[in-house]
Amino acid sequence: MVQHPLFFKYTRDWLHEATGFSKNYLCRIATGRAPLTRSFIERVCYKLQMPEQELFLPEAAEAHYGT
Numbered sequence: 001m002v003q004h005p006l007f008f009k010y011t012r013d014w015l016h017e018a019t020g021f022s023k024n025y026l027c028r029i030a031t032g033r034a035p036l037t038r039s040f041i042e043r044v045c046y047k048l049q050m051p052e053q054e055l056f057l058p059e060a061a062e063a064h065y066g067t
Helices: 012-019 023-031 038-048 058-064
Strands: none
Touching: 012 023, 012 038
């Protein structure tokens, strides 16, 4: 299964607990059935205390997700 690079490092269960997003929504994000939104990116970055560039690298997404 192809999934967004974020989910290679963090499990859906862990992200659910850390961010409050539903597991169903995280599954749709992980598999590309739901688009990454600005609010999703901002909440994940805030909750993980990591910069957007580190979590959502365009090169990583292009290389591993949807290709």
